[in-house]
Amino acid sequence: MDINVYSVATPAVLVIVALEAAYCLYQKNGYYRFDDAMANFGTAIGHQITNVAVAAFAFELFTAIHARWPVAAWGKTPLSFVALYVSLDFLFYWFHRAGHGINFLWAAHAPHHSSEELNYTVGLRASLTQRLASFLFYWPLAFVAEPEVVLPLAGLHLLFQLIPHTRVIGRLPWCIEAWLNCPTHHRVHHGMNPRYLDKNFGGTFIVWDKLFGTHVEETEPIVYGVLRPVGAFSPIAINLQYWRLLWRDAVDAPRLADKFKLWIMPNGWRPQGVPPRAPLTSVFGREKLTARLPVADRNRMLVQLPFLLGAMWIITRHEAPLGPWAKAALGAATWFVIIGWGAALDAARRGAAPRSKPQILATTSALG
Numbered sequence: 001m002d003i004n005v006y007s008v009a010t011p012a013v014l015v016i017v018a019l020e021a022a023y024c025l026y027q028k029n030g031y032y033r034f035d036d037a038m039a040n041f042g043t044a045i046g047h048q049i050t051n052v053a054v055a056a057f058a059f060e061l062f063t064a065i066h067a068r069w070p071v072a073a074w075g076k077t078p079l080s081f082v083a084l085y086v087s088l089d090f091l092f093y094w095f096h097r098a099g100h101g102i103n104f105l106w107a108a109h110a111p112h113h114s115s116e117e118l119n120y121t122v123g124l125r126a127s128l129t130q131r132l133a134s135f136l137f138y139w140p141l142a143f144v145a146e147p148e149v150v151l152p153l154a155g156l157h158l159l160f161q162l163i164p165h166t167r168v169i170g171r172l173p174w175c176i177e178a179w180l181n182c183p184t185h186h187r188v189h190h191g192m193n194p195r196y197l198d199k200n201f202g203g204t205f206i207v208w209d210k211l212f213g214t215h216v217e218e219t220e221p222i223v224y225g226v227l228r229p230v231g232a233f234s235p236i237a238i239n240l241q242y243w244r245l246l247w248r249d250a251v252d253a254p255r256l257a258d259k260f261k262l263w264i265m266p267n268g269w270r271p272q273g274v275p276p277r278a279p280l281t282s283v284f285g286r287e288k289l290t291a292r293l294p295v296a297d298r299n300r301m302l303v304q305l306p307f308l309l310g311a312m313w314i315i316t317r318h319e320a321p322l323g324p325w326a327k328a329a330l331g332a333a334t335w336f337v338i339i340g341w342g343a344a345l346d347a348a349r350r351g352a353a354p355r356s357k358p359q360i361l362a363t364t365s366a367l368g
Contacts, residue, residue: 004055005155006048007316013162014309017120020168024119031167035291035345037121038301039233042338043111044124045312046235049331051131052316055151058135062147065139075149084145086205088138088157093208095137096201099130104263107242108133114238116225116288118190123165128239161203165190181206184218191222192283223283233291233349234342249274291348301341308334 024031074080099109111127134154141150164186172182181202189200199216202209209215230241249270250259258271293301311334314320315327322330 004052004316004318005152005159006051007313007318009159010309010313010316013124013159016162017124020120020166023168029167031117031119032121033117033288033290034298035233035289035293035349036115036117037119038305038341039235039238039345040115040121040125041305041308042341043235043238044121044126045308046239046335046338047126047128047131048312049315049334050128052327052331054131054135057132059147059151061135062139062142062150065142066146069143072144074145075153084141084149085153085157087144088141088150088153089202089204090208091137091140092134092157092203093201093212095134096203097198097212097214098137099133100198100201101267103242103246103265103267103269105133106267107246110226110242111238113190114226114230114241116229118165118167118187118222118224120162120165122190123162125238129243157203161186177206179205179207185209185215187222188216188218190224192225192227193220193223195220196222223286225283225286227280227283228277229286229289231289232342233289233345235338236342237346238342245277289349291345293344293348297344297348301344304337304341308337 021032021037072080074084095105096109099105108127108129112122112125112130115122115125138150138154145153161181164181164183166183167187169183171177171184176182177184181200181204185200185202185206188196191197196216199214200206200209201214206215228241228245230238232238246262249262252274253259253262253271254273255271262269262271311330314322315331315334320327
């Protein structure tokens with residue numbers, strides 16, 4: 001695979017995030033919080049680093065499929081490129097809908113929803129397993145297009161979905177909102193309000209939701225997050241929250257069949273005989289997770305951020321002058337720092353002294 005769309009687009013994406021953040025801070029609208037934004041950045045950086053291996057696996061798989069069953073070669077003409085993109089978006093709709101409806105797919109997707117805000121850093125927040133899960137739905141495209149076309153297009157498709165992750169852009173003209181997934185539609189998708197749950201799954205086009213009965217208009221103030229909050233800023237906790245719940249149920253399930261069955265059952269299904277979970281609280285009036293870091297620790301994270309983004313950019317670039325082992329070492333050092341971020345934020349959330357300061361200082365020296 002000759003190009004990593006994410007590494008190419010990283011500078012433009014960071015400019016978009018910076019502009020939105022600057023506008024929100026100037027307006028003092030409360031759309032950005034330091035703790036949440038840094039947790040989002042940490043989760044996003046970890047995702048992109050890990051995604052290199054996932055993309056390599058998908059490339060080999062799609063290459064094998066297309067070599068064995070080359071039905072067509074879409075993407076080489078404008079019309080076939082459009083057909084391929086629309087097909088990809090159609091498959092994404094069903095992947096996204098299944099991601100809210102099946103236990104193991106929700107475990108892969110939930111980290112993206114667990115932020116209690118909505119801004120462009122949330123658009124970057126993705127789990128370590130979501131990209132891998134998406135290829136369970138995208139593989140039919142390997143029959144009609146070469147992987148050198150499909151995988152960059154899938155990356156481009158995902159990048160376009162950053163734009164609706166904002167509260168800054170209001171309603172757009174009806175002629176746009178009628179067919180395109182706009183911020184108003186995606187705000188609904190991230191809402192916990194009973195009216196908004198499991199709605200508006202479209203990636204680029206909202207027409208799939210209108211065709212298949214999952215479209216809802218934005219009509220009331222939105223509460224963001226997940227019904228069972230993570231309660232932590234750690235990228236490990238964010239990524240593993242629902243996997244842990246499923247694993248505990250699998251261990252506690254009395255029947256052997258249920259230990260396997262629960263992974264593919266509808267989201268929320270639990271085997272009989274497992275201990276009850278804590279009851280869900282109302283989404284309205286829920287206090288948001290906050291961490292009050294000392295100024296010195298906040299400044300230290302802000303200094304580290306460009307170094308981590310640079311490391312991510314180097315690791316994801318095919319043209320980078322580093323071999324696989326050097327990239328793996330740089331990735332491990334980067335993960336070391338973002339885990340330290342989570343530890344510091346969670347210590348501040350609990351009111352304890354951030355125990356990760358030596359870790360953060362040591363790794364900053366290594367990277368910077």
